[in-house]
Amino acid sequence: MANSELNPHIESLTARHARLEARLADEQRRPLPDPVRLTQIKREKLRLKEEVSRSRTH
Template sequence: MTMESPHASALHLKHAGLERRILEEMKRPLPDLGVIQQLKRQKLRLKEELTRS
């Protein structure tokens, strides 16, 4: 088992935070789809960066 780099750990934390924010926004009575799209794009960029590192 390899140790995760501090950078990768930070990316995982940011990814989890974005996921939480997306879920919170979707639970609202009138979710802002623009905000959800923006958060999903950020989450995808983090995921792509994680696969490269």
């Protein structure tokens, strides 16, 4: 991936990560948070974080 393409890609991943963070916070504020949903959100956040890390090192 070219340098000029890298920043928008990382920005997109970071924005998706932030949206997941908000979804996670919303779910945790529910009276009875769904543990399966929490796990799914956390896994997706981790996947995005790892992808951002890989993108920055390449």
